[in-house]
Amino acid sequence: MKILNIILTIIALALIGYNITQINFDNPFNGDSLIALITILAALCAILLLRILVVSKKIEKSIKSKK
Numbered sequence: 001m002k003i004l005n006i007i008l009t010i011i012a013l014a015l016i017g018y019n020i021t022q023i024n025f026d027n028p029f030n031g032d033s034l035i036a037l038i039t040i041l042a043a044l045c046a047i048l049l050l051r052i053l054v055v056s057k058k059i060e061k062s063i064k065s066k067k
Contacts, residue, residue: 001057005050012043012050019043 022036029037 005054009047009050012046015043016040 019036019039022032024030024033027033
């Protein structure tokens with residue numbers, strides 16, 4: 001699970017890096033720039049969800065160890 005989490009985070013970071021190069025900073029809310037911004041937002045959401053999963057697994061582990 002830990003390796004999968006790392007791989008998915010790296011993929012999301014790579015998507016963010018690629019899509020930053022696709023943004024036209026003169027007009028960021030038009031055409032392909034808008035798609036790039038949406039994809040960056042989606043990748044950031046994926047990273048946030050993966051971090052929440054890690055924290056929930058740590059909480060679950062600590063609760064089980066206290067019983």
